[in-house]
Amino acid sequence: MIPNQWYAILPSREVKRGALYAVKRVNLDLVLFRDAEGKLGCVVDQCPHRGAALSAGKLAGSHVRCPFHGLEFDTEGNCRRIPANGNASKEDISRYNVKQYPVQELMGIIYLWFGESEKATASVPFFHDQIDNSFxxxxxxxxxxxxxxxxxxxxxxxxxxxxxxxxxxxxxxxxxxxxxxxxxxxxxxxxxxxxxxxxxxxxxxxxxxxxxxxxxxxxxxxxxxxxxxxxxxxxxxxxxxxxxxxxxxxxxxxxxxxxxxxxxxxxxxxxxxxxxxxxxxxxxxxxxxxxxxxxxxxxxxxxxxxxxxxxxxxxxxxxxxx
Ligand code: FES
Ligand SMILES: [Fe+2]
Incomplete structure (x- = not known):
């Protein structure tokens, strides 16, 4: 693999609202999902708590919820809820964040940035001079x-x-x-x-x-x-x-x-x-x-x-x- 590139990995239509989509790409087990606005998220399919596959869980609103102890993560991979700690907890739970991969969609294709996230470029490769939406x-x-x-x-x-x-x-x-x-x-x-x-x-x-x-x-x-x-x-x-x-x-x-x-x-x-x-x-x-x-x-x-x-x-x- 060439690092620090946008890889076309999947048709956009595969990842539907309201469902998790587990897939192996670029040697990684991933789970993709959409939040309530349709924004795409892509995280590693392994819960940072005790390793269960997040894809075996559920989509809870805009979050992926682990099937084991219910930790929830947003499209950025941030841990947003730990049921065992109680809803009133004010604890910083950022150490439970799950590894997230930048994703973008263009012309019905999902692209994944493989490499260092901070190096991700704004645009993804596509044949703009050859193909447009009139096709x-x-x-x-x-x-x-x-x-x-x-x-x-x-x-x-x-x-x-x-x-x-x-x-x-x-x-x-x-x-x-x-x-x-x-x-x-x-x-x-x-x-x-x-x-x-x-x-x-x-x-x-x-x-x-x-x-x-x-x-x-x-x-x-x-x-x-x-x-x-x-x-x-x-x-x-x-x-x-x-x-x-x-x-x-x-x-x-x-x-x-x-x-x-x-x-x-x-x-x-x-x-x-x-x-x-x-x-x-x-x-x-x-x-x-x-x-x-x-x-x-x-x-x-x-x-x-x-x-x-x-x-x-x-x-x-x-x-x-x-
Ligand atoms: S393994 Fe995911 S919440 Fe415990
Ligand atoms: Fe050929």
């Missing part, structure tokens, strides 16, 4: 038994397309990989597949290739798009569960027509095509060893792996700079 979208989750870095690398991999997806998006036997060109601008890693049928030509060097209108974009630490056109995109956020598990949330964005409901319908059906492609990837990525990728992995990389090499370099730099 309709569909979304589905899928569990991969793989480290999130491997899942991300797969989405930046232009070499695998004609092999893994030989009968879907990689049809046509374009096995020769030109470039690809890789850019890192304004925090976005960008690349474009430029593959061709092999007729004996020499692959073009990355600098002789270009970023096309159909490009792949990635924002650290875990959000990616396939910009098919200005009106059609696939977005994936790779929610890290632990060292060996990731949930991919795959969104299909559409605004092909002036009608929202028709766009929503296209997005709904687009989901099935995406699922088929994504399952082709998953079958192979879950077999990769070691589970997580690193810059000095000992893997024998190809010229076409340029986007993956860049991803690894930036990831390493971010890890070292924080």
């Amino acid at each position: 309709s979208y569909s979304e589905f989750p899928d569990h991969w038994n793989a480290h999130y870095s491997r899942c991300i690398e797969n989405q930046l991999d232009v070499v695998h397309v004609p092999i893994v997806h030989y009968n879907t998006i990689g049809k046509g036997n374009k096995t020769l990989v030109n470039g690809p060109k890789v850019l890192y601008e304004n925090g976005m890693l960008k690349t474009s597949a430029n593959n061709e049928v092999d007729t004996g030509q020499t692959p073009k060097k990355p600098d002789d290739c270009e970023i096309r209108s159909l490009y792949l974009g990635f924002l650290f630490p875990n959000i990616w798009i396939n910009h098919i056109s200005d009106k059609l995109m696939v977005l994936i956020y790779f929610a890290p569960v632990d060292e060996e598990n990731t949930i991919l949330y795959v969104r299909f964005y559409c605004k092909l027509t002036p009608f929202r409901s028709l766009n929503a319908l296209i997005a709904f059906f687009g989901k099935f095509a995406n699922k088929r492609i994504e399952r082709q990837d998953k079958r192979v990525v879950v077999t990769q060893k070691p589970a997580a990728s690193t810059l000095k992995s000992g893997e024998k990389l190809l010229t076409g792996d340029g986007p993956i090499i860049k991803y690894r370099k930036i990831r390493q730099e971010l890890k070292e700079s924080t």
Whole structure:
């Protein structure tokens, strides 16, 4: 994990008012809930009193109440009530506060700040220049038994397309990989597949290739798009569960027509095509060893792996700079 980053971890709609939501993300057991105003809170799912899972408790108004001895905590993790001490108690109970993680919501995604809370930045990563609320979208989750870095690398991999997806998006036997060109601008890693049928030509060097209108974009630490056109995109956020598990949330964005409901319908059906492609990837990525990728992995990389090499370099730099 790269520390001090906003990780997209969950769709907002999963955390409903009036209920606790237990989930494992970024190697932590967490419980999420909303207060009476709908404000989101995220605390460690372990009571500081004697360790019971808070998620086995209840939401009491705006507080999560531990199932064991009834201690209550607000969305900031502050302990607000200890029944055994009596309601009249004036004692300072701040030492019972539970560890809380900063969370934010944007475009229907919950982001969690993993790192030092005081370093949390105001804005979270999203493709604002590509996607706004005029799009309709569909979304589905899928569990991969793989480290999130491997899942991300797969989405930046232009070499695998004609092999893994030989009968879907990689049809046509374009096995020769030109470039690809890789850019890192304004925090976005960008690349474009430029593959061709092999007729004996020499692959073009990355600098002789270009970023096309159909490009792949990635924002650290875990959000990616396939910009098919200005009106059609696939977005994936790779929610890290632990060292060996990731949930991919795959969104299909559409605004092909002036009608929202028709766009929503296209997005709904687009989901099935995406699922088929994504399952082709998953079958192979879950077999990769070691589970997580690193810059000095000992893997024998190809010229076409340029986007993956860049991803690894930036990831390493971010890890070292924080
Ligand atoms: S363990 Fe939670 S109140 Fe005692
Ligand atoms: Fe793929």
